Each structure stands twice: as C-alpha cells, then as structure tokens.
Amino acid sequence: MIDPPLRGHPAKADRSAIHWTFFRQWLKNPLAIAALSPSSRRLAREMVKQLPEHPGRVIELGGGTGVFTRALLERGVHPNNLLVVELNEELHRLLQQQFPEVHVVRGDARELQAIIEGEGFAEAGGVDAILSGLGLLSMSRGTQRRILTAAFSVLGPNGRFIQFTYGPASPVSRDLLTELGISVHRGGVAWRNVPPAAVYVFTRNRSTSIRAVRTHKR
Template identity: 30%
Template sequence: MKSFTFLFQYFLKPRTVGAILPSSSKLAEKMMDCIDFQTAKCILEYGPGTGVFTDKMLEKRNEHTVVVLIEYNKEFCKILNDKFKDKKNVMIINGSAEDIDSYVNQYNLPRVDYIVSGLPFASLPENVSHTILLKTKKLLGDSGKFITFQYTQFKKGLISQYFRKIDIKWEYRNIPPAYVFCCSNA
C-alpha cells in the first residue's frame, strides 16, 4: 500500500516527491553508516516520505535522541503520524525544509548533530536548494553532518558550495541505484 501511495504522490507532485518508489532498506542502512548513534542528541530528517530512513534511524538511535521529521507532503505526513505516533522523542512537522531555522527556534531543539535528507535536489528549484543548504550548513556548524542521497553525482557541485568534505558511497541495491553523500565542514 505504501508503494502505491508513493507512486500516486509522485504523479501528483513529481518536483517534491522525486521518486516513484520508496528507498530500499539497503540504501537506508548506507545512509545510517554516517551517524554516530551513541553521541547523537538531535537528528533531523528532511523529506522522510513513508519513513524508510526513519525506521532504520529509530532502530539504531539512543532512546534519548530527539528525531525531528520534516515532511512537506500531507499524505506522507499522515502515514508518518500513524506509524510513529507512539515513539518517544519523535516530532513530525508538516512543512518545508526551507523553514528549518524557524522550527528549531519554535520547538527549542537542542544542537543538531545530523541532518538526513531524502529531498530531490535535482528537481527542486535552484533557489530553494540554496536556501535549504545554507540553513543546513548554519545549523550543523563545523561539528555536524549532512547526509543525503542522489541518483547521480550531478548535484555534488551544488552541495560542495556548502560543505568542504563530501564522502560518496554507491548503493546499487536500490531502484534506481543511488549515491550517498556524507557531508561535513570538519
């Protein structure tokens, strides 16, 4: 049912959904490899969709780690609310990653250690991508990490304008195969 919902939402809003199927658990696992779950106090996720990365994150996290999900799509937000409503220290916001600084202030979130992103930078308007990446860089400072995936390395140049170090791993067990970018300024 989630795959059908995902496909339907893609056809309704291809610029904001960006894929026809949810990410694979293999891609989710590779995304989580960049996170030190023992020390993470706050992890944000942009565009969690149906929660594939979130599932892995919650499986591995310390129970005191705050996880904040920011999902623009209302249908995906409903799925996330149903799926994670009983999880401790999980907050779901129906909104845009462009407003991340407002959410951090509004909800008095602790220092952000990691930001995991499922956003389709290849299909987002360039000004939106720049705004999100600039605010992400400011939130993470020199000690945090930004973890995203893309289907090509085409947007590496854009992301490297905000992060000095980008480690790239390829995950072929995803449809389509994807690149994981683990980005930092350390």
C-alpha cells in the first residue's frame, strides 16, 4: 500500500497540473507573471528564513501556485494569521482550493490597505512581515512606489518586506528607497533555484515613517 502524500504537499500529478496552470498564465501575461515556472521550495526556505523569530500576522503578495504559502504554514504561521493576495483569477482559485483555511483574496497589491480592512485582517500593531512573490524588477518605478507605500502602511513599526529577485542587486533603486525612507539588505541566495534568486529584506529607516495612503479600487 502506498502512503498518501503529506498534507499540504501536492502529489506528482497535481504538481504537474500546477506547473501547467502557472505556465499557461505566463503565456497569457508574461509581464505580470515574472518567471516561466513557479519558485522552488529552496527559494521558499530562503524567504521564510527572513521572518521574525515569532511572526504573528503575515501577508503574502502574489501567491502564485502556493509554494511560499506552504512554506509559511510549515514555518508555523497559523492559517488565521496568513493573508494571501493574488491578482490572477485562475491562480487565486488554485490557492483557494489548496489552502481553504487561509485568507486567500483576489486583489491588487497596490490596494493592500483596503484589502486588509475589508478582510478584517488589520489590528493594532500592524503586520509583522510581508513576503512578496511579485516581479518588482519588471515593474515601473511608479508601480514599485505604490506597492511599497501600501505595504509599509500596514506593516508594524518593526515589520519587514521580504522580496526575491533574479537580478544581481536589489530590485528597487537606491533613489526610490531613499525617497520612501526604506533600508535594504540581502538575506540569502537560492543558488539551486532556476534561475538562481536572491532574497532582500526591506525595513523602515528608524527615523522615518511611511504615511498610510488609502488607495481606491479601479
């Protein structure tokens, strides 16, 4: 008798279907889907290594096929304390099917403040961390500004924004970080990811606060 796959880990046939779903969405909109295939579990491990020691509320932006979502749950983030935001309709539906106990919302990262208010996810003290699977490197400066402003408007005072990139340096320019009052450091590299990916951690400069900006639905 063959044991069933571990809870939360899709079987081989399911993984093939997930990869095909992801690739099909990439074909439809390669600028919105930043890679040809989902991120690896190696990269997911590098991402969750950058979480605070005892994370409370966590948000994931661009949930994709759920690789980071699964790693967050394995790291010990309670499903009730995890909000996953995915704009793509088919990937959003896939995430809902895989993680019925998690808050999975179809929405735009630029409207994050309105999303968490609508979900009742916000609370005093803010969110501890945001993991981003978004392709910041391929986005315009204006889009990056809106996403980071929205993210830091919901992060707590010591909150961190965790982002991976396939480029050789931070996906956000030094000028924009200075403008927003944000610092960055490299957290690690997933060399065996295809392609290799570096993880960066963004935090507030201690002397600077980022004003919450209410965004409007399009």
